[in-house]
Amino acid sequence: xxxRSLQTTIVFLVIGGILAxxxxxFFGSASRxxxxxxxxxxxxxxxxxxxxxxxxxxxxxxxxxxxxxxELKSQVSQLQTQVIELQQRVSETEILAALVDFSRSNxxxxxxxxxxxxxxxxxxxxxxxxxxGSNDDIRRGMPVVTNQGLVGRVDAxxxxxxxxxxxxxPASAINIYLQNAETDAVxxxxxxxxxxxxxxxxxxxxxxxxxxxxxxxxxxxxSDLIIGQVVTMRTLEFELFQQATVQPAVDFTxxxxxxxxTNFRPVDITPLVP
Amino acid sequence: xxxxxxxxxxxxxxxxxxxxxxxxxxxxxxADLPLLMLxxxxxxxxxxxxxxxxxLGCVLLGFISTMPWLVLVIGYFAVVFIAQTLQKRVWQAxxxxxxxxxxxxxxxxxxxxxxxxxxxxTPFVFADVIGLITLPSLLLNMLFSIPVxxxxxxxxxxxxxxxEYE
Numbered sequence: 001x002x003x004r005s006l007q008t009t010i011v012f013l014v015i016g017g018i019l020a021x022x023x024x025x026f027f028g029s030a031s032r033x034x035x036x037x038x039x040x041x042x043x044x045x046x047x048x049x050x051x052x053x054x055x056x057x058x059x060x061x062x063x064x065x066x067x068x069x070x071e072l073k074s075q076v077s078q079l080q081t082q083v084i085e086l087q088q089r090v091s092e093t094e095i096l097a098a099l100v101d102f103s104r105s106n107x108x109x110x111x112x113x114x115x116x117x118x119x120x121x122x123x124x125x126x127x128x129x130x131x132x133g134s135n136d137d138i139r140r141g142m143p144v145v146t147n148q149g150l151v152g153r154v155d156a157x158x159x160x161x162x163x164x165x166x167x168x169x170p171a172s173a174i175n176i177y178l179q180n181a182e183t184d185a186v187x188x189x190x191x192x193x194x195x196x197x198x199x200x201x202x203x204x205x206x207x208x209x210x211x212x213x214x215x216x217x218x219x220x221x222x223s224d225l226i227i228g229q230v231v232t233m234r235t236l237e238f239e240l241f242q243q244a245t246v247q248p249a250v251d252f253t254x255x256x257x258x259x260x261x262t263n264f265r266p267v268d269i270t271p272l273v274p
Numbered sequence: 275x276x277x278x279x280x281x282x283x284x285x286x287x288x289x290x291x292x293x294x295x296x297x298x299x300x301x302x303x304x305a306d307l308p309l310l311m312l313x314x315x316x317x318x319x320x321x322x323x324x325x326x327x328x329x330l331g332c333v334l335l336g337f338i339s340t341m342p343w344l345v346l347v348i349g350y351f352a353v354v355f356i357a358q359t360l361q362k363r364v365w366q367a368x369x370x371x372x373x374x375x376x377x378x379x380x381x382x383x384x385x386x387x388x389x390x391x392x393x394x395x396t397p398f399v400f401a402d403v404i405g406l407i408t409l410p411s412l413l414l415n416m417l418f419s420i421p422v423x424x425x426x427x428x429x430x431x432x433x434x435x436x437x438e439y440e
Contacts, residue, residue: 125341
């Protein structure tokens with residue numbers, strides 16, 4: 001055996017010994033210390049390199065970041081606009097779906113949907129303006145409803161718009177029928193937008209919660225349209241009639257889309273009134 | 275030709291009144307934008323077309339509103355009359371004049387509306403009208419009168435430039 005092969009053998013033995021010690025777990029603490037030092041060194045070098053890189057490339061990045069920021073801002077504003085538009089569409093769709101359900105559940109009537117585009121400029125009068133007129137076969141006197149109940153009736157019509165008198169208008173008076181008490185009465189509007197019942201017979205036992213429907217008397221409205229519910233009763237023995245406050249079924253502050261009943265023609269009974 | 279600006283502006287005011295201002299309620303009252311604009315316009319010293327504006331305002335409002343024509347014509351012409359009378363007497367304090375026009379004009383128009391509608395058969399209660407419509411409307415008109423006056427003053431300067439006026 002020459003000296004060269006002896007050296008090789010020794011090297012292999014040493015390496016094999018080290019491997020055997022390492023596999024046996026004798027180098028655990030030493031290797032952990034070594035690796036932690038290595039990681040720290042690696043981190044230090046990497047951080048310094050990144051610092052130098054940032055220093056060199058910073059001005060160009062700020063410009064590009066600003067451009068990106070502006071672009072993102074404009075995208076955000078566009079998306080916000082889209083979100084608002086979509087929310088409005090969802091709201092409209094929900095209303096329309098409810099109105100479609102309502103018209104399907106009342107097939108005896110034909111309806112024309114209309115959007116509310118304005119209100120009377122005077123606070124003394126409770127009228128709305130809708131975007132359907134005589135071009136859409138809307139005529140004076142036609143009742144206007146939502147899926148919740150009666151809104152009012154068409155008061156004036158032009159080609160592409162119509163004015164609707166709400167049931168809350170101070171000049172409005174509607175013949176109604178109290179379903180549970182089986183009696184007739186008259187519903188009046190007021191300055192405040194509240195509605196109340198009058199002309200309820202003293203003999204009638206009307207209770208809070210009773211449903212109020214149109215009676216159809218007088219020919220101004222079709223019968224059985226929901227108006228609301230009785231909230232409180234006022235009965236005084238020395239008065240001819242009882243009165244009641246009413247919770248309307250329709251929220252008049254949030255009217256957006258309404259339905260005009262186009263197959264109803266009001267009857268003018270004025271010549272018959274003595 | 276300068277009066278042409280009245281048409282789009284008053285039309286916009288009436289549309290805003292019908293669609294936006296009428297939704298901003300205090301109790302049952304709301305501001306009257308056409309009244310404020312007519313009052314502020316008539317208060318401008320260099321303006322000579324306030325009566326034309328009032329006539330146009332009445333036509334536009336009469337087209338939309340159910341209010342009888344009589345109320346609109348008397349009410350808005352009275353506002354212009356009050357404004358022009360005050361403009362000659364309180365010319366050194368334009369904002370005070372604007373407040374006065376707003377105050378007197380609102381009260382007059384509300385009282386006129388109440389009286390005419392009552393005569394026509396609408397069952398109003400005077401106390402309700404004062405408490406729920408007139409006083410809240412008055413407060414809102416007073417609040418809106420300052421920006422409306424500033425806008426109409428700038429508009430008057432634009433429509434009637436100083437060198438031409440002098």
